[in-house]
Amino acid sequence: MRVTEREITAEVEVCRPDGTLNPDAVGWTRHPLHDTSRIGRGRRGWGRAKRWEYWAVTTPTHLVGVTVSSLDYAGVYAVWVHDRRSGETVSHDVIDPLGRGASLPARLGDDPARASAGGLTIAIEAASGGTRLSVDGPRVRLDVLAERPAGHEAMGVVVPWSARRFQYTVKDIARPALGSLWVDGVEHPVAAGDSWAVLDHGRGRWPYAVHWNWGAGSGLVDGRVIGVQVGGRWTDGTGSTENALVVDGRVHKISEELSWSYDTRDWLAPWRVRGDLADLTFTPFWNHSSATNLGVLAQRANQCFGHWSGWMRDDAGERVSVDGVLGWAEDVHNRW
Secondary structure (H helix, E strand, O other): OEOOOOEOOOOEEOEOOOOOEOHHHOOEEOOOOEEOOOOOOOOOOOOOEEEEEEEEEEOOOEEEEEEEEEOOOEEEEEEEEEEOOOOOEEEEEEEEEOOOOEEOOOOOOOOOEEEEEOOEEEEEEEEOOEEEEEEEOOOEEEEEEEEOOOOOOOEEEEEEOOOOOEEEEEEEEEEEEEEEEEEOOEEEEEOOOOOEEEEEEEEEEOOOEEEEEEEEEEEEEOOEEEEEEEEEOOOOOOOOOOOEEEEOOEEEEOOEOOEEEOOOOOOOOOEEEEOOOEEEEEEEEEEEEEEEEOOOOEEEEEEEEEEEEEEEEOOOOOEEEOOOEEEEEEEEEEEO
16 A cells, blocks of 8 residues: 655654654655654653664674664664574673663764663664674674675654654665674674675554564665665554665655565575565574563564565666675564
C-alpha cells in the first residue's frame, strides 16, 4: 500500500514540552534533523523510553553486531562475531540494571555513545571521516571506522503510534568500513572496499509488546554502491515507513508498506519482500537466533544473514538491481 510521507528539511523537536509527540516532527529526512532530547526525561511514562545505537559490520570473512541500549529500567550491551568460514560465533551480552553503565547522546552525533559493564566496554564516537566503533570484551576487540563519504545521506523517520507512543529511527546504510577485528587475540582485517557498516539509531517511547521485521544490506552492484533498507509490521498503519533505496549515498524513499513472506519453520528458506516499488528475494546462509526471558523483559529474535536479489525503484521510477548485496532480514518479538 502506498503512503504519503512528508520530507522534513529543517530541524524539529520530536517532543512537545509535556513529552507528547510534536505532529510537525512526523516525516522523513535525508540527514539527522530531529531533536530527541526530551525523550526519556522526567518520570512521566518511565519505562517506555527506549534508546539505542546498533551497528552491524559485514566483511568477506566475518559478521559483527554491536549494541548500546537503554530501556529505562535496564541497559542492554552486546557484541557478537560470526566467522563465515568456520561457522563459529562468539558473543558477550550484558544486562545492566537501570543502565548505569551506559551513556547515550540526547540526539544523534551530539556526544559519544558508551557502555561499560560486565567486562565489556563499547565506545561509538565521531571521528575524522566518519564514526569510530571501539569494543573491548573478554574474547573480542574491534577498532573500525565507519566512513561517511562526502554527500552521504541517511534516512531518518518518525513513526507515530499515538501522541504518547512513537519512534524516531535513523537507518544509515552502506557506510564503507575499515579497521581491525580481533577474536581470541587473532587479528582479522576489516578491509576497505569489501566491508560495510550499518547504523540503526533509535529514540522513542514504545508499547510494551511489539513485533517487527527489518532488512538491510550494503554492497557494490554494477559499479555503484547500493544500500537496501526495508521494514514492516511495526510501522503498518501509521502512515510512515522505513523503506528506502540508497544509491551512491543518495536516499530514494520507498513510500509504500511492503509485503513480507517467509517460513517461520525454516528460517533459511528464501524470504520475499514485495510491493509496487520493490520486488526483493533474500536468501539466507546463517540464522543468528537469540532468546531472552527475564520476566518483564523478553525477546525472541531471528536475524538471518544472506544476500539480496531483485530490484527497487529510485526517485526517477527506474528499477535498480540489488543482486548480490550482503545483509540480513529479521523477525523480532519484544516484550520490554
